Amino acid sequence: MAEPDHRHLGQPEHGRGQHATMPDTADIARLEAEVLSLAPDHAIAWNRRRMQAYDEPVDLVEATLRRLGWGAHEKAAIERQRLRFLSAKVAPVAAPAPKPALIRQARVTPFPEGPFRFFALDVETANNGRGSICQIGVACVRPDNSIETWVTYVDPQVERWVFTYLHGISACTVQGAPTFSEVLPVLRDALKGATVYQHSGFDRSAVAAACGNCGLPVPQWDWRDSVHVACAAWPELRGNGGHGLASLVGCRQERCELCLACL
Numbered sequence: 001m002a003e004p005d006h007r008h009l010g011q012p013e014h015g016r017g018q019h020a021t022m023p024d025t026a027d028i029a030r031l032e033a034e035v036l037s038l039a040p041d042h043a044i045a046w047n048r049r050r051m052q053a054y055d056e057p058v059d060l061v062e063a064t065l066r067r068l069g070w071g072a073h074e075k076a077a078i079e080r081q082r083l084r085f086l087s088a089k090v091a092p093v094a095a096p097a098p099k100p101a102l103i104r105q106a107r108v109t110p111f112p113e114g115p116f117r118f119f120a121l122d123v124e125t126a127n128n129g130r131g132s133i134c135q136i137g138v139a140c141v142r143p144d145n146s147i148e149t150w151v152t153y154v155d156p157q158v159e160r161w162v163f164t165y166l167h168g169i170s171a172c173t174v175q176g177a178p179t180f181s182e183v184l185p186v187l188r189d190a191l192k193g194a195t196v197y198q199h200s201g202f203d204r205s206a207v208a209a210a211c212g213n214c215g216l217p218v219p220q221w222d223w224r225d226s227v228h229v230a231c232a233a234w235p236e237l238r239g240n241g242g243h244g245l246a247s248l249v250g251c252r253q254e255r256c257e258l259c260l261a262c263l
Helices: 028-038 041-048 058-068 072-087 180-191 202-214 226-233 253-262
Strands: 118-125 133-141 147-153 195-198 222-225
Touching: 058 072, 118 180, 118 202, 133 180, 133 202, 180 202, 195 202, 195 226, 222 226
Parallel strands: 118 195, 195 222
Antiparallel strands: 118 133, 133 147
């Protein structure tokens, strides 16, 4: 097998890639099955995310072949491989036996006992993936407007951490913490049928993305946006991000209580 050729496939308009010369007799279908069996879950996650099917990029392939300078001989070899692939009956390749799972000692923090008027939920994520939730906090507001809080770290089971500098949470912080699939049942029961406030729409989308990563149904909570409430309570702050949390912190206490009572 030749060394990878970077001369053509590294073109920026098509992303970066490699190609290596292989014998025409190589069993490409078998190689593909073996690669997929060894690939980590995140590398083939697209296959579980119900991505819409798309047409083959015929024009892009033709342009790439012209750039490579491939002629009739090379195209004939590609056609032979295509026909061989279509006619092959490749049995699934067994994935390597997983290592014995460690017995988890994680225990989800018990949720406060109600009754509560409504909840405010906030999440932190490890990286730009909205499903990479690493912490969940819930403020539970009682009928007398007293507030109890519930918080838990969550192990997002990711290798890439981008936002540690913002929230101080890292892979070391969540070591031994429950996973999202272990935390969700507690939240699902506690927030069922209740009003759940988020500040903007990020938290709802993060919960939905995390459910998608775990293959779990998205909870049908009664989501509300606290930004809308803030716009009504403090119209003078409208514009330039004035209804962000930083601006609301400076509001007078009695107005905060009035807003809370009106929710």
